[in-house]
Amino acid sequence: MIKRIKVYFVLILCVFITTGCWDRREINDLGIILGWGMDLNKDGTYLASAQIAIPSKLSGGGGSGGGGAGASPGQGYYLETATGKNNTDAGENIQLKLSRKIFPSHRRVIILGEGLARNGISKVIDEFSRNPEVRLRTDMFIVKGSTAREFFSLPYTLENIPAIAAMKIHESVGGTESTTFKTFLEEAHSDAGNPSLPLIGIVSAGNKENKAKGQPSKTFKILGRAIFNDNLKMIGVLNVQEARDRFWIRGELNKYPLTVQVPEGKGNITYVGRKYTSKIKPILQNGKIKFMVTLIGKGTIKENNTNLDLKDPANSKAIERTLNKSELKHATETISKVQKKYKVDVFGFGDALHREHPYYWKKIKDHWNQTFNEADISVKVHITVEQVGSTSSALQLKEREIKK
Amino acid sequence: MKISSLQLFWIIVILEIGMTLLLTQSPAIAAAKQDAWLSFIVAGLAGVAITFVAGKLSLLYPNQTFLQYSQTILGKWLGKLIIIPYFIQLLSVMGVILRQSADFVQMTLFRNTPVVAIILLMIYLIVYVTYKGGIEGIGRCSEMIGPAIVVVTLITLILSITNIHWKYILPVYADSGLMSILNGSLSPISFLGESIIIMMLTSFTQDPKKSVSFSILGVGLVSIFVAIITIEVIMVFGPGLASRMWYPYFQMVGFISIMEFIQNIEIAVTIIWILSIFIKLSTFLFVTSYSIAELFHVKDWRKVIWFIAVALIPLSMFYPNFISASITFPQKFWLPFVVPINMVGIPMLLWIVGMIRKSKKDKQVASEVG
Numbered sequence: 001m002i003k004r005i006k007v008y009f010v011l012i013l014c015v016f017i018t019t020g021c022w023d024r025r026e027i028n029d030l031g032i033i034l035g036w037g038m039d040l041n042k043d044g045t046y047l048a049s050a051q052i053a054i055p056s057k058l059s060g061g062g063g064s065g066g067g068g069a070g071a072s073p074g075q076g077y078y079l080e081t082a083t084g085k086n087n088t089d090a091g092e093n094i095q096l097k098l099s100r101k102i103f104p105s106h107r108r109v110i111i112l113g114e115g116l117a118r119n120g121i122s123k124v125i126d127e128f129s130r131n132p133e134v135r136l137r138t139d140m141f142i143v144k145g146s147t148a149r150e151f152f153s154l155p156y157t158l159e160n161i162p163a164i165a166a167m168k169i170h171e172s173v174g175g176t177e178s179t180t181f182k183t184f185l186e187e188a189h190s191d192a193g194n195p196s197l198p199l200i201g202i203v204s205a206g207n208k209e210n211k212a213k214g215q216p217s218k219t220f221k222i223l224g225r226a227i228f229n230d231n232l233k234m235i236g237v238l239n240v241q242e243a244r245d246r247f248w249i250r251g252e253l254n255k256y257p258l259t260v261q262v263p264e265g266k267g268n269i270t271y272v273g274r275k276y277t278s279k280i281k282p283i284l285q286n287g288k289i290k291f292m293v294t295l296i297g298k299g300t301i302k303e304n305n306t307n308l309d310l311k312d313p314a315n316s317k318a319i320e321r322t323l324n325k326s327e328l329k330h331a332t333e334t335i336s337k338v339q340k341k342y343k344v345d346v347f348g349f350g351d352a353l354h355r356e357h358p359y360y361w362k363k364i365k366d367h368w369n370q371t372f373n374e375a376d377i378s379v380k381v382h383i384t385v386e387q388v389g390s391t392s393s394a395l396q397l398k399e400r401e402i403k404k
Numbered sequence: 405m406k407i408s409s410l411q412l413f414w415i416i417v418i419l420e421i422g423m424t425l426l427l428t429q430s431p432a433i434a435a436a437k438q439d440a441w442l443s444f445i446v447a448g449l450a451g452v453a454i455t456f457v458a459g460k461l462s463l464l465y466p467n468q469t470f471l472q473y474s475q476t477i478l479g480k481w482l483g484k485l486i487i488i489p490y491f492i493q494l495l496s497v498m499g500v501i502l503r504q505s506a507d508f509v510q511m512t513l514f515r516n517t518p519v520v521a522i523i524l525l526m527i528y529l530i531v532y533v534t535y536k537g538g539i540e541g542i543g544r545c546s547e548m549i550g551p552a553i554v555v556v557t558l559i560t561l562i563l564s565i566t567n568i569h570w571k572y573i574l575p576v577y578a579d580s581g582l583m584s585i586l587n588g589s590l591s592p593i594s595f596l597g598e599s600i601i602i603m604m605l606t607s608f609t610q611d612p613k614k615s616v617s618f619s620i621l622g623v624g625l626v627s628i629f630v631a632i633i634t635i636e637v638i639m640v641f642g643p644g645l646a647s648r649m650w651y652p653y654f655q656m657v658g659f660i661s662i663m664e665f666i667q668n669i670e671i672a673v674t675i676i677w678i679l680s681i682f683i684k685l686s687t688f689l690f691v692t693s694y695s696i697a698e699l700f701h702v703k704d705w706r707k708v709i710w711f712i713a714v715a716l717i718p719l720s721m722f723y724p725n726f727i728s729a730s731i732t733f734p735q736k737f738w739l740p741f742v743v744p745i746n747m748v749g750i751p752m753l754l755w756i757v758g759m760i761r762k763s764k765k766d767k768q769v770a771s772e773v774g
Contacts (some may be wrong), residue, residue, distance in 0.1 A: 023514040132511050137659055178661065179567075184643070189644045258612060317740070358578030 009034070027055065031100035034077065035163025037148025038090075038124055039113035041083060046124065048090030049152045050102070051125045076160030087127040105133050108178065109163040110140045111200075113147035114151060118236035125232075129182060133169045138181040138264050139167045142203040142226040142234065151202065155216045166220065170198055173222055174244070174255030188232060191365040192350025196225045196246070199237060227342050230369070236342045238334070245334040248295050249347045251278040257302065258383075260326045262317045265306025265403060271323055273299035274386065281350035284360060291349055291377040295331060297323075300387035307403045309393040315403070316385045324381040331379045345372040407608055411543030411616040414550035415687055416599055416622040420551060422680025424630050426651050426673075427504070427730070428592040429637055434647035435621065436588030438573050438638050439580040441587030441631045448627025450589065450597030451615045454747050455623045457468070458600040459616035461755040466612035470604040471698045477758040486750055487695060490604075494713070494748050496737070497598075498685055499719030501731045502526060505681040506720070508651070512674050523720050526678075530686040531713045535706055541610050542686045542738075549683060553676045557629070561636060565661045567654060568639035592630070594738050597747035599623045604691045650730075689713075 035051035057076045078359045080097055084090025093103050110128060112121060126150035129136055171177055180198060187195035204218035205232045225243040227236045238246060247253035253276040281292040301310065301319070308315040338346060350368050354361040364371050393402045407415075432440040432447075465473040470490075475483030507512055507521040514522065532542050580588075602619045609615040637652045640659060646652040658670035697705030723729040 133515075135658055136655060137661055137667075182645075182659070185645055186642050190432050190642075355574040358575035372530070 025101070025103075027335045029100055030103040031098050033102060033104045033107045034161045035109045035111065035152060035166075036087075036104070036107050037113070037152050038087065038116055039147040039149055039227065040116040040119050045083050045085055046087075046090055047078060047081060047083050047147075047149055048087065048094060049111075049149045049230065050094055051092075051152050051161060052078045052080060053106075053161065054078055056215070057160075077162070081149060085366070103133075104131065105135065107134055108138060108265050109167050110138055110181070111148040111151050111163070111166070112142050112197075113149070113151075114142055114226075115143055115147065115235065116206075117142045117197075117228075120231055120233040121228075125181075125185075129185065136182050137178045139170060139178050140184060140197050141166055141170070142197050143144075144199050144223050144226075146171075146202050151200070151220065154202065154218055154220060155220065157215055166200055169220075169222055170200075173376070174247070174253065175222075176252060179187075180200045180345040186348075190351070191368055192345070192354050192361075193348055194228055194230065194344035194369070195232070195347050196227045196238070196346050198224045198243075198245075199223045200286045217234040219346035225346075227338070227344060227346055229342075229344055235344070238346075240340075241330065242334045242337070245331045246346055247298075248276050249278055249280070249293055249331065249335075251276075256297075258323055258327060259303075260322050262306050262308065262319055262322050264315070264322075265308040267304075269301055269306060269319055270303040271297075271299060271319070271383070271385065272302045273383075274298040275299070280347075280349060282349070282353040282356045284357055287366075289353065289371060291352070291359075291375055292380070293331070293335075293377060294380045294382065295327065297381075298386050299383075301385060301389055304388070304394055307393070307397060307401050309402050310388040310402045311392040312404055316388065319385040320383055320385055323383040327383065328379055331381070335377050335379070339373050339375075343373050344369050349375070349377070405538050405540055405608060406610045406764060407539055407543035407605075409609060409611050409618045411547055412602070412605060412609055412615045412654055414546035414616040415543060415605070415624045415683060416455075416602065416619045417626055418546055418550050418680050418683040419598060419601065419645075419687060420596055420623060421557070421616055421629070421648060422627040422677050422684065423501070424592055424626065424634060424651050425557070426508070426677060428595055428630075429634055429652045430636065430647060431591040432588040432647060433638065433643050433652065434588075436580045437647070438575075438576060438587045439585055439642040440588050440638065440643070441635045442580075442585045444627055444631035444634055444664055445590035446585060447589040448598055448631065451599060451623045451627055452591045452620055454597045454600065454622045454751070457748075458603045459606070459620060459752045459757055461751050461758060462603045462606035463616055464755070464758045466480065467607060467609045469695070469698060471695055472607075473758070474754060477761060484699060486754070487699065489742075489746050489750065491692065491696070493686050493742050495615075495715065495719060496717055496733075497742075498688050498692075498712075499722065500729050500733050501681060501685060501688075502716060502720035503723055505677065507726050508677065508731070509674060510668070512654070520717070520721060523717065526685065527713050529682055529718055531709055532687050533682075533686050534689045535709055538706075539605070539687075542683060542690060545686075546683050551654065551681045554629075555678060555742050556672050556676050557633070560657045560669070561633060563662055563666060563669075564636055564640060564656055566662065567656075567659055568636060570639060572639045572642045573635060590739060590743075592627070594734060594743050594747075596623055596627060597743060600747050600751060601687060601691060602606045603751065604695065605687075614682065618718075623666040684772075 032053040033050050034053050037049035039047040041047055054076055080094050082090050083094035084093045091256045093100055115129060116124065128138060130135060154162055156165040159165040165177065175198060176183065184195045184197055187193050200220050201223040202218055203221045205216055224237055224238065224239040225246065227232045229235045244253060244256045248256065255275060257270055257272045259268055259270045277296045279294040281289040283292060304310065310316055345368065349372060432443045436443045441656050465476060468476065471487055474486050477483065477488060502523050506519045509522050510517060510519055533545060599619060601618065604613045607617060633653060637646050637656050641652060649655050654670055654673050657673050660669060661667040689709065689712060694705045694709040697708045702708060
């Protein structure tokens with residue numbers, strides 16, 4: 001009998017602990033934020049823009065086809081903005097207009113206006129890593145000459161959520177996979193090197209025919225990278241090619257189509273690397289620091305508009321020579337532009353020096369950028385043509401036109 | 405009520421791995437930067453040494469409990485007195501562990517749930533397993549949970565490989581130096597040294613000798629394992645970011661994204677952490693209840709469990725916030741008092757005195773026989 005009472009007692013206890021929990025959050029009570037934007041207002045407050053998913057419009061938009069109007073652009077999301085003193089404050093002000101609770105865990109893209117970036121983003125970005133609900137795997141972009149609010153007002157044809165489009169474009173042109181924010185933080189807190197962020201710009205889209213079909217007249221495009229100084233104020237811009245040089249020097253490049261005019265062949269070729277690596281060798285000489293950068297590329301010829309027959313090793317050597325020369329010039333120009341104009345190390349030379357000569361580094365780390373500006377940096381390029389595609393010489397050429 | 409050597413091995417592994425993995429990486433990296441893995445190796449050596457002394461000590465009288473052999477060695481009163489620091493250690497640390505784990509679970513999972521609710525559920529669980537199964541139940545649970553923890557950790561280790569940057573580990577030694585590395589090893593030592601619990605557990609094993617060597621092996625393996633994970637954490641985030649995160653390993657797992665498909669798996673870390681806390685607290689609860697019952701001659705040691713279970717609620721809620729449980733407690737109490745006294749001082753004292761006594765006795769026996 002006593003045993004039975006005990007069993008009942010335990011069972012009744014179970015009722016109290018299986019009532020569900022304080023933290024139940026149903027999916028239809030959540031405002032899932034996919035993109036988040038911040039702009040600086042004139043009075044020092046911030047304007048936050050949130051791109052919030054509309055789950056009912058997202059599901060089956062592309063897959064089921066026929067049914068509803070789900071596939072048309074600008075349907076899967078909803079834009080809400082509010083001002084506030086910081087991210088959370090502005091978020092709470094957005095919440096005042098939202099029936100669903102703000103849920104930032106899927107916030108993959110953060111857009112900052114150029115005005116905010118020029119003013120310094122140091123006071124804005126803490127929440128992006130402190131909030132346990134969000135993930136560090138985030139992409140952050142600066143909108144050139146415009147605001148995040150403006151950026152989020154653009155619909156995008158190919159994706160349900162425009163914010164995701166920015167991330168995908170960045171990846172497809174060779175950017176890192178959702179790690180720009182983490183890399184930014186690493187560079188921002190270290191003495192060796194300054195951070196940069198991908199730059200995105202608003203441009204006019206497509207053509208008149210598209211417009212007639214009711215498609216958006218404006219779209220966005222990757223424009224390169226924004227460079228930041230030690231106070232995390234945006235001080236300059238690298239264009240797309242220069243940004244790729246930067247990636248290559250850092251050894252993070254994964255796509256860089258090089259198109260060069262080959263004088264031997266009276267035409268141009270386009271070369272696409274399969275693998276790009278780099279070596280930075282710091283050399284200490286009589287207390288002066290020198291850097292030797294070696295850029296290595298291995299890849300294939302994508303387009304050959306010359307009359308060169310690529311069967312002949314001498315011809316592919318000639319192409320390699322031209323590629324090396326052109327990239328050497330370009331990389332050197334990029335480095336000296338950054339040294340002279342922006343005076344900050346965005347290439348990771350400081351890191352290389354730190355690793356190679358840690359004790360020398362300790363002496364100069366407090367004024368590294370000055371040392372970097374005066375440093376002598378020489379570049380070597382080793383591009384190899386591993387493959388040439390499906391044909392040797394262009395098929396349309398007559399036999400006598402081909403240079404062997 | 406006996407456990408096998410393998411069960412003791414898993415108890416020790418679980419006891420050490422959960423907290424060490426989550427709570428010691430950040431302070432170690434803050435002190436030793438990218439050389440924190442060397443700190444873990446140093447801490448591993450210290451942990452093995454502490455376990456060795458504790459093991460050798462308990463093998464002097466393998467069939468006696470800690471309270472029994474401390475009295476055999478030091479006499480009735482001193483032997484009883486010497487267990488008091490251990491009660492203080494175990495009771496205080498149980499409160500802290502409960503609080504830390506509840507804070508962690510609250511932060512990562514249940515943001516609106518009161519901490520005390522999470523603590524109560526955990527107390528309910530540990531009381532259940534200790535009351536129903538005693539050390540045998542804990543041992544059997546460990547045999548199930550231990551391999552699961554190791555496998556999950558290994559999987560996270562492998563999945564993180566795509567995020568690593570080899571260069572973050574360089575330069576070795578130049579940035580930190582010997583003092584920083586030793587400084588960084590203090591926090592892991594204070595967790596790895598908890599293996600002294602085998603002093604109180606050896607008498608419950610079927611094969612004490614084998615159990616002790618298994619425990620030493622367990623501590624060694626855990627420290628190597630954690631050192632490897634620390635290398636990976638440093639290579640994912642760099643020493644700068646990792647030292648400012650509360651739980652770098654948890655963040656590293658949260659950072660995993662394989663083909664945009666395998667991602668957001670850090671919840672697995674929360675689960676293995678809860679499992680590891682469960683075994684750790686149950687073991688401590690068992691040891692404390694059993695020893696208190698022995699000290700006060702309570703016939704049924706299970707009755708003591710209830711008193712401790714109730715006492716644990718104020719002991720864990722005593723800390724006003726997260727910082728005081730996670731920073732102040734280890735710095736102001738654990739490192740200056742518990743590590744030198746409970747983990748090094750008393751076991752060494754008992755071992756040396758015990759050996760002298762035993763050899764004297766052996767001589768006496770030899771001379772009497774001879």
